[in-house]
Amino acid sequence: MLLDFDHHRADRRALSIAFKPEPMRHYAGALDRGIAERVATWSGRQMLFYPAIKELTLDLAADSFLGLPWGPEADRINKAFVDMVQAAVGVVRKPLPFTKMGRGVAGRKFLVEYFTREVHRRRAEGGGQDMFSQFATATHEDGSLMPVDEVVDHMSFLMMAAHDTITSSASSLVWLLAKNPEWQERLRAEALAITGGPGRPVRYDDLGKFELTEMAFKEALRLIPPVPSTPRRALREFEFGGYRIPAGTQVGISAASVHKLEAYWPEPEKFDPLRFTPEQVAKRHKYAWVPFGGGAHMCLGLHFAYMQIKILMAQMLTRYQIEIEPGYAPKWQPWPIPQPKDGLRVTFRPI
């Protein structure tokens, strides 16, 4: 994400092989198996959804991103990764012992060593169909492999880009469906019609049929965008809202604000997935909805995100009614990535 122009274009093209239909079909199978297994254990329990989906998303990433089975090695990598991300919000900015920064720097060191070792191994022995193996063996247009340290950096970034965003948006969708049981029912009916019964496998070829689920997810991304603001730098001078912005200025594009503009979104606080019917979308400004950014850097993993959320919703809603206590309204920490402050208390009542 921090590269630009030719280097960015070349790497983005090389990495995009990991999101082609064949690998995506492989990830879909891994996601469906992992989600079904974990969701089955949530039956009848009142639980905090946010930490549960965070843990599940990490475990799923070990499988489909790294090609590792759930177990001690995956746990060690997940811990290093969480420590590294946590360091970003540490108050002490030096890697002193017992501080977030200390743990974060140690976590990053562990990950860099692990990824470096594994790039060499997967290049020599051939990897699996997981995302990391695809990256490790990705080539530029002239057939050259990417430098090892760049594969390592891309992989670290990819895990960050994928993890908290999916965790945040899965939580907001679960919250909005718990608050809007009529929509929960419509998505349940859709999932049952497509999969054929409670907890049945979700087939990759059927993902396009989850139209209402996709609209509800888009509406959750509108109301609580996981990336509230996207940074850019003005390449040339331009004018916006009566202000002259000189070339070189840092610009923040706020999805959180744009998604609430009444001119594009009547009753902006209302949860209404029907804003995303093809007819409504065609009538709206192309950039009125930007949870995945736009232009040259637009999110590379958005189809992966749709896939994971559709499978998760189908596995949950065909088994359970998602319930909250009357009057319950968790506070959301808005920044850097939105999350429910109390962890989001829900009950999965078996149907």
Ligand code: HEM
């Ligand atoms: C709901 C989930 C997600 C949201 C809301 C989201 C949002 C974003 C946003 C706003 C950007 C910056 C776009 C820009 O600057 O125009 C971005 C970039 C990116 N995302 Fe996502 N993302 C999500 C999930 C994922 C997943 C699952 C992956 C990978 C599997 C991923 C991989 C990436 C990558 C590689 C970039 C950098 C692209 C580039 O700079 O060319 N994202 N994402």
